[in-house]
Amino acid sequence: MDDTTLIGGKTVDTRRRGRRLRASLAGLVAAAALAGCAGTGQGDGSALDRVNDPLEPANRVIFAANQAVDTVVLRPVAVTYGTWVPEPIQYNVRSFLRNLRSPLIIANELLQGDWEGAERATARFFVNTIAGAGGIVDIAGDNLGIPFEPEDFGQTLAVWGVDSGPYIVLPLFGPSTLRDATGLGVEMVADPVTNQLDWGLLDETPMEYVRPGLTAADTRYRTLEATDELEASSLDYYAAVRSFYLQDRARQITDGASQEGGSDFEIPDYDETGDTASRPERTAVGVAEVPGARASVTGIVLDLPALEPGSAEASAAEPPAADTASPAEPQTAALPTLVLDIEPAAY
Amino acid sequence: MPRRFLRVAAVLLLVVTGAPLGAQAAVDQDGARAFIDTLGDRTVEILQDDALSSQERIQAFRQLFREGFAVPTIARFVLGRYWRSASEQQQQEYLSLFEDLVVETYARRFNEYSGETFEITSTRPQGEQDVQVQTRIVRSDGPPVNVAWRVREREDGFQIVDVEVEGVSMALTQRNEFAAIIQRNGGNVEPLLQALRREIETARSRNSAG
Numbered sequence: 001m002d003d004t005t006l007i008g009g010k011t012v013d014t015r016r017r018g019r020r021l022r023a024s025l026a027g028l029v030a031a032a033a034l035a036g037c038a039g040t041g042q043g044d045g046s047a048l049d050r051v052n053d054p055l056e057p058a059n060r061v062i063f064a065a066n067q068a069v070d071t072v073v074l075r076p077v078a079v080t081y082g083t084w085v086p087e088p089i090q091y092n093v094r095s096f097l098r099n100l101r102s103p104l105i106i107a108n109e110l111l112q113g114d115w116e117g118a119e120r121a122t123a124r125f126f127v128n129t130i131a132g133a134g135g136i137v138d139i140a141g142d143n144l145g146i147p148f149e150p151e152d153f154g155q156t157l158a159v160w161g162v163d164s165g166p167y168i169v170l171p172l173f174g175p176s177t178l179r180d181a182t183g184l185g186v187e188m189v190a191d192p193v194t195n196q197l198d199w200g201l202l203d204e205t206p207m208e209y210v211r212p213g214l215t216a217a218d219t220r221y222r223t224l225e226a227t228d229e230l231e232a233s234s235l236d237y238y239a240a241v242r243s244f245y246l247q248d249r250a251r252q253i254t255d256g257a258s259q260e261g262g263s264d265f266e267i268p269d270y271d272e273t274g275d276t277a278s279r280p281e282r283t284a285v286g287v288a289e290v291p292g293a294r295a296s297v298t299g300i301v302l303d304l305p306a307l308e309p310g311s312a313e314a315s316a317a318e319p320p321a322a323d324t325a326s327p328a329e330p331q332t333a334a335l336p337t338l339v340l341d342i343e344p345a346a347y
Numbered sequence: 348m349p350r351r352f353l354r355v356a357a358v359l360l361l362v363v364t365g366a367p368l369g370a371q372a373a374v375d376q377d378g379a380r381a382f383i384d385t386l387g388d389r390t391v392e393i394l395q396d397d398a399l400s401s402q403e404r405i406q407a408f409r410q411l412f413r414e415g416f417a418v419p420t421i422a423r424f425v426l427g428r429y430w431r432s433a434s435e436q437q438q439q440e441y442l443s444l445f446e447d448l449v450v451e452t453y454a455r456r457f458n459e460y461s462g463e464t465f466e467i468t469s470t471r472p473q474g475e476q477d478v479q480v481q482t483r484i485v486r487s488d489g490p491p492v493n494v495a496w497r498v499r500e501r502e503d504g505f506q507i508v509d510v511e512v513e514g515v516s517m518a519l520t521q522r523n524e525f526a527a528i529i530q531r532n533g534g535n536v537e538p539l540l541q542a543l544r545r546e547i548e549t550a551r552s553r554n555s556a557g
Contacts, residue, residue, distance in 0.1 A: 048519065049427055049526050225489065233452045235542045239527030243520040251514035266474050267497070267508045267518065270423045 048265055052166050052177075053242065059169040063238050066174055070220075078220035090218070092136040097215050098148050099128050099135025103192040108151040112159040117255070120146050150252060153190075154183030158253045167242055175245035376470040379478035379498040382505035386415045387465050387482070394460045405454045405554070409446075412453070417499065417506040418446050424508075425522045426536075429529050433536040441536070444543040451550035458554075462487055465494075473497055477508060 102125035109118035165178025234240035497509035532538035
């Protein structure tokens with residue numbers, strides 16, 4: 001690309017360089033996303049097992065490369081950060097980084113039609129920026145009981161009814177989907193915080209390098225334990241991470257509602273005695289093994305039903321997975337959940 | 348307006364299809380809660396019993412695991428549709444390997460036990476017949492972890508059929524993982540069994556070394 005101009009003149013406007021860097025990153029993401037588009041094949045098999053990963057061979061290569069980068073760079077940086085930076089400072093850094101995301105979070109809450117979420121995010125932003133010394137203290141979360149809620153444009157797209165699309169492992173960024181990668185690209189270009197600084201109000205260098213650097217170190221340090229655990233207990237780490245990511249995103253999209261109403265796929269009751277093999281399969285068959293039930297369980301793979309941006313309450317309470325009743329009547333399955341969403345009092 | 352429509356439509360469909368509205372109310376949430384409470388206490392007891400050798404501890408845990416978890420049900424759910432493509436001999440081996448895998452995986456954590464406690468935060472019906480008991484594991488060296496236990500009432504008491512860590516189902520994760528291994532090996536179950544044997548072997552040598 002324009003590397004020569006970057007290296008060539010020292011007079012290169014750093015602002016433009018920053019923009020270009022971000023633009024090319026966004027381009028990379030978009031390219032990966034488009035590449036994902038090419039093979040939007042649905043995996044065969046049952047609903048629970050439907051993993052939309054047509055690019056698996058390429059994804060595995062990128063996954064391995066990411067792991068190498070992690071071993072050589074990211075993990076050592078994160079461990080150093082976690083070991084040498086005192087816990088209170090880590091807390092300040094985390095609070096500050098989260099506060100910087102506030103404008104994006106407010107925008108996404110609004111776009112999702114989650115007015116209460118937008119209100120909470122706005123309250124957090126003002127309280128923490130003013131009373132929390134520019135955001136380094138999370139007063140809203142610690143003292144006012146308004147915890148941080150992660151929102152991003154990928155989640156907004158999901159609330160709008162955009163299908164997750166194929167699973168994609170992005171270089172450096174890691175697990176994603178076509179939809180989430182698109183969201184990431186949009187946020188890179190549209191983050192008001194970075195753009196504001198681009199307009200020359202402040203030197204942008206800290207934003208360009210320090211913010212992503214600290215975000216990476218902080219995030220990686222906090223996930224070290226979980227990823228180590230998953231890696232140690234998995235036989236196929238790639239597949240475990242993929243499953244984990246998709247389930248976790250489904251939960252985020254419903255703002256944690258899955259803890260109250262989701263993940264209600266059925267686990268069929270198999271015979272406790274050893275003669276399971278000789279039993280006729282029909283008695284033990286799960287909905288998961290019946291193709292007709294696919295529609296009722298797709299939520300678990302992030303296929304959320306289309307929702308109007310205005311139907312905030314419904315979207316917040318919509319669990320990712322529907323119940324799966326008996327194989328013969330797949331639609332009935334989703335209904336108890338539906339009733340639960342719309343009229344909690346009915347219970 | 349759309350909400351009312353949805354509600355009416357939902358109720359109508361419920362009536363038409365005869366979905367059991369009251370089914371979830373029948374689930375014994377208090378019983379499930381008490382079951383998890385007891386099971387948790389017994390686990391902590393085993394972990395804190397200094398009189399036990401590391402082997403005895405693993406053995407005691409295996410006993411507790413067999414009692415408290417619907418192991419064959421979980422194992423079969425995890426294998427999914429590939430259960431049918433396995434021979435009877437492979438099925439039997441798989442069931443025992445699965446139990447070993449879970450026991451050895453947990454055993455690894457025993458050495459790291461440092462006084463974690465847990466508290467039950469809430470319960471809710473899950474699926475058609477289960478109760479989800481949500482707990483918070485409080486740790487001295489890190490933020491608390493939310494773990495939810497999917498409990499099913501069976502003829503001889505309650506048993507756990509799934510564990511969700513921060514909203515991620517372990518059974519589903521493992522199911523996807525096992526399916527990936529089988530698919531990458533041309534749909535054969537044998538490579539999965541090999542991988543399981545290898546994994547258990549590694550875990551055993553590590554656990555006995557620890």
